[in-house]
Structures are given as C-alpha cells and as structure tokens.
Amino acid sequence: MIINKEVSQDGILTLIIKRTDDADYLLGFENYPWHTHGDLLLNEYGLQETSSERAVKAVFTKIIEDKIPLVVSVINNEVKDVRVTDDISSELKYIKPNEQLIFRYWSGKLISPK
C-alpha cells in the first residue's frame, strides 16, 4: 500500500513510500527498479531515527527538500532507473556501456560531478 507519494515539479519523478503487509517500509521511485527499505536506512544519511517507518519518511523528506542527490540512468534515450546516491564518483566508476547518468536534485537542479 502506498502511504506517501510526491511528484516532482517537472513530472519526471514520482517518489513513493510503500508499506507491505508485514510492516516493511519501502522507498523508491514509481515504475523504476531501485528502492530501499527502512531497516537499511536506519544508519544512513545521518538519521537519528529509531524505526524503519520514521527512517523512510525522513529520507523521503530529505529527497524532496533537495538534500539528497539523485541519479537518473538513461540508456538509448530511455530512463531505466532513478536512485539516490551518496557517492557520485562511484556512480561514474560503474557506469554501464551506453548508459548516461544525470545527476540532479528533486527540484530538477543539476549537479555537475567534479
């Protein structure tokens, strides 16, 4: 069940939080494979949260407040995946053949990797 949903101003990204029947909280971008889970986020992004639900909601908020960089993976002019990143250099290291990466924030502001 989707419990939070936000669409970016440019209409490209739809960020959702899902709650499963077994009380698992998932965060990801609708229609794209990347997602993460509350339990994996507890020690990430400087969170002080102690519950999976609160961790997911905290990261959700950080994303839409432009505090977490996003990576859009494009292959053959088609968006294949959208994910958050904390390591742009690593993203570039593992870029796939024919893949293009767009680094941006939720607002659409681009990030120029050094």
Add this chain to the structure above:
Amino acid sequence: MDGPPIGLPGAPPPPPVGISGIPPPIPTPGLPVDPSVVPPTNDAGKGNIDETGDALSGPMRSTPDDGSKPNDKKYDPDQSALIDLAKEAENKQNLTQNDAQTLIDWANEYKAPARDDTQKDHWGNVPHIHIGPVNHIPVKNTK
C-alpha cells in the same frame, strides 16, 4: 557457502563466480568529453545548472575535499570490497541465486547492511538483494 571467505581480513573477498571480470566502461562514441554526464532532456533544469559542481556542499556532501571516496569513511575495507562486488553484480544483472547468497553471507560476516529479498515480490515482482548502499540487485531464477 561452507565457510568464511578466503583471503581475509584486510583483502577484498574473492568474487563469487559469475560477477568478476567486468570490463571497464566503454565510452559512448560521439558524446562530449565526459560521456557519462549529459544534460537533461527536459526543461526543468535549464538555467539552473550548478556550474561549480558545488551542489554537494553542505550537510549531505559526501565527497571529501581530499578526493577520497566517502565510502572510505563509512565502510571498512572489507565492506567496501563487498560493495564494489555488489555494484558489479548490479551492473551485470546476471546474479545467480548462489552468488546472491554468497554476497549476503559476506555482508553478514562483515556486518554490512544487507537484505535477502529473493523470495519477496514487494517491488516489481523481481527477486533481488540489497548490499550496503547498492539497492535492488536483481537475482536470476537459476542457481
């Protein structure tokens, strides 16, 4: 896996069969100097490009000024090696169930965050695992 991986501690774990030997990325012909980065195809970011590359400054900046990888601080060498393997596996998209289990075992051994979601259908009905910051590594239905 029957026992702990060979070559530890201090050295990267040996890659499981099937996720090693990834060739370096091949530049896409015809693209500018850095083929990995392209402007967006939508209008949202126009006129709003951070030319300085300093968009990552502030509390969420994760790339240290000394050029070292942020993972160097966040993860120990074994965990970083494991994450590298996970990224390779995510890239190749051909992780077998056995290889997935090996990565999960190593993650448990090195106390890296991980999830085995090979039996779950909560996101796109695709069996997958999570290793550290590498989320949604699809797993094939073969051993």
